[in-house]
Amino acid sequence: KNEVEQSPQNLTAQEGEFITINCSYSVGISALHWLQQHPGGGIVSLFMLSSGKKKHGRLIATINIQEKHSSLHITASHPRDSAVYICAAFNSGGSNYKLTFGKGTLLTVNP
Amino acid sequence: KAGVTQTPRYLIKTRGQQVTLSCSPISGHRSVSWYQQTPGQGLQFLFEYFSETQRNKGNFPGRFSGRQFSNSRSEMNVSTLELGDSALYLCASSKGTGGPYNEHFFGPGTRLTVL
Numbered sequence: 001k002n003e004v005e006q007s008p009q010n011l012t013a014q015e016g017e018f019i020t021i022n023c024s025y026s027v028g029i030s031a032l033h034w035l036q037q038h039p040g041g042g043i044v045s046l047f048m049l050s051s052g053k054k055k056h057g058r059l060i061a062t063i064n065i066q067e068k069h070s071s072l073h074i075t076a077s078h079p080r081d082s083a084v085y086i087c088a089a090f091n092s093g094g095s096n097y098k099l100t101f102g103k104g105t106l107l108t109v110n111p
Numbered sequence: 112k113a114g115v116t117q118t119p120r121y122l123i124k125t126r127g128q129q130v131t132l133s134c135s136p137i138s139g140h141r142s143v144s145w146y147q148q149t150p151g152q153g154l155q156f157l158f159e160y161f162s163e164t165q166r167n168k169g170n171f172p173g174r175f176s177g178r179q180f181s182n183s184r185s186e187m188n189v190s191t192l193e194l195g196d197s198a199l200y201l202c203a204s205s206k207g208t209g210g211p212y213n214e215h216f217f218g219p220g221t222r223l224t225v226l
Contacts, residue, residue, distance in 0.1 A: 031211035041199055043217040090211035095166040097210060101154040
């Protein structure tokens with residue numbers, strides 16, 4: 001069992017819908033990153049979280065360290081949001097961290 | 112400002128050969144990390160370098176090695192290639208020391224195919 005679990009694995013939405021992608025982890029972590037990967041492979045870092053909530057435009061990310069859970073929300077989804085979203089958990093704040101990735105959520109937003 | 116560049120973008124090798132991939136970080140960034148992405152295993156962390164020193168290493172065999180130069184450019188080497196090494200190899204650079212508290216800027220990746 002992967003230490004970092006994402007759900008759902010696949011998600012299809014209509015343009016304008018509110019999207020939620022979940023990431024749960026089984027070990028204590030110091031920080032969690034959300035990444036976006038478009039077809040062709042390019043990866044963009046969306047958020048770095050160690051507590052609370054962050055917002056960039058239509059994207060919101062939350063984390064609850066005690067419940068070992070993070071969510072990525074997309075408001076007013078658009079076809080250009082179609083991508084794979086990956087969470088990455090760091091188990092330590094120092095240099096000797098273990099980094100574990102979720103398997104990713106494939107989001108397709110239809111016009 | 113130029114982004115992270117990786118060369119070559121595509122590479123085909125045969126089993127038993129060795130390969131060297133290159134990563135040039137964003138100017139001013141001193142931390143470079145490497146990742147392997149396969150359909151079966153997803154993304155996996157290979158290693159991270161800061162100021163020419165390997166700071167952290169993932170769970171990969173010794174055939175995978177890397178280094179960082181004084182200009183922060185990094186190379187990774189895979190010796191005695193196996194079919195399972197076919198993957199997209201990504202590098203990322205960070206302004207600070209890398210790790211969990213710095214934003215990572217990813218390159219476009221090198222697609223390695225081992226025949």
